[in-house]
Amino acid sequence: MLQQTQVKTVIPYWQRWMRELPTINAAAKAGPASLHKLWEGLGYYTRVRNLQKAAHQIIENHGGQFPEKFDDVLALPGVGRYTAGATCSIAFNQPAPILDGNVIRVLTRVFGIAQNPREQTTIKKLWQLAETLVLTAASDPHHASPCSHLNQSLMELGALVCAPRQPGCDACPVRRHCAAHRQGRINQIPNTGKRARTTTRHFIALVAQQKGRILVRQRPPGVVNAQLWEFPNFELGNGSDLNRAIKKTWGIAPASIQPFCTVKHSITRYRITLEVFQAELKTPPGKTRQLGRWLTRRELEQLAFASAHKKILARLSP
Numbered sequence: 001m002l003q004q005t006q007v008k009t010v011i012p013y014w015q016r017w018m019r020e021l022p023t024i025n026a027a028a029k030a031g032p033a034s035l036h037k038l039w040e041g042l043g044y045y046t047r048v049r050n051l052q053k054a055a056h057q058i059i060e061n062h063g064g065q066f067p068e069k070f071d072d073v074l075a076l077p078g079v080g081r082y083t084a085g086a087t088c089s090i091a092f093n094q095p096a097p098i099l100d101g102n103v104i105r106v107l108t109r110v111f112g113i114a115q116n117p118r119e120q121t122t123i124k125k126l127w128q129l130a131e132t133l134v135l136t137a138a139s140d141p142h143h144a145s146p147c148s149h150l151n152q153s154l155m156e157l158g159a160l161v162c163a164p165r166q167p168g169c170d171a172c173p174v175r176r177h178c179a180a181h182r183q184g185r186i187n188q189i190p191n192t193g194k195r196a197r198t199t200t201r202h203f204i205a206l207v208a209q210q211k212g213r214i215l216v217r218q219r220p221p222g223v224v225n226a227q228l229w230e231f232p233n234f235e236l237g238n239g240s241d242l243n244r245a246i247k248k249t250w251g252i253a254p255a256s257i258q259p260f261c262t263v264k265h266s267i268t269r270y271r272i273t274l275e276v277f278q279a280e281l282k283t284p285p286g287k288t289r290q291l292g293r294w295l296t297r298r299e300l301e302q303l304a305f306a307s308a309h310k311k312i313l314a315r316l317s318p
């Protein structure tokens with residue numbers, strides 16, 4: 001849950017998950033609809049599918065006990081070097097290094113590393129540095145959990161004190177050792193180079209209602225937000241006529257169409273405007289099967305929606 005997501009966002013999801021699926025067995029047995037519903041709004045849905053695959057793997061290969069060996073943890077679906085390192089060091093106090101955005105910021109600043117951390121050679125150097133630090137911590141005979149505490153400290157320092165802009169250097173416990181602070185180069189380090197240019201995209205979504213039912217569809221496997229539900233939508237090209245685009249995309253011409261709301265959101269470098277229209281379709285529901293399913297408002301509440309579409313659903317009167 002914490003991959004790419006802040007702790008404060010994760011906490012309510014974690015609590016709900018642990019109430020519903022408190023064991024590895026329960027996670028392995030859950031149906032896809034309830035898994036996605038528990039994850040709804042957290043994003044990066046591949047994580048929840050991998051989590052269930054990992055639960056299966058733990059049952060098959062480790063008798064249902066979470067493995068403690070680094071290589072076994074790394075072999076679980078959805079687990080990379082960072083997650084395996086965080087798990088093994090924090091939970092089992094093993095000398096495994098970690099490197100995420102927060103730790104990169106702390107290490108590049110403290111050690112005055114001015115090369116771009118997105119470059120492979122710099123990343124390699126930073127992993128080596130993180131490994132040296134955790135191995136050094138592991139040799140401390142006076143500390144009960146040195147690897148766990150070192151890695152948690154690095155993550156927390158990056159998250160709470162060594163912020164990207166205006167870091168709290170006055171309160172920083174490693175200020176004495178910090179090259180960037182000493183050299184007045186905090187604004188230049190980490191040197192992330194030029195940011196990828198953002199691209200704006202314009203989508204149209206339709207809220208079609210007939211006899212108390214609303215038209216929705218499920219996203220297919222293998223795409224972003226796979227298996228989540230959404231209102232029928234498509235990308236509108238620059239200067240395209242809306243009615244003609246609807247006819248071309250779905251082969252139907254709505255009897256009427258009214259602006260409903262606009263939802264703005266971002267996915268990676270894309271700034272997306274989703275313009276939503278309420279549409280009256282004269283087409284009988286049977287003929288709109290290729291567009292999705294007609295469900296009641298109450299049925300929609302049971303489904304997991306992509307975040308932007310969840311906002312549309314929230315605006316529809318109950």
Ligand code: SF4
Nearest residue numbers: 162167169172175178
């Ligand atoms: S002194 Fe400032 S820049 Fe250096 S690690 Fe601490 S908070 Fe970050």
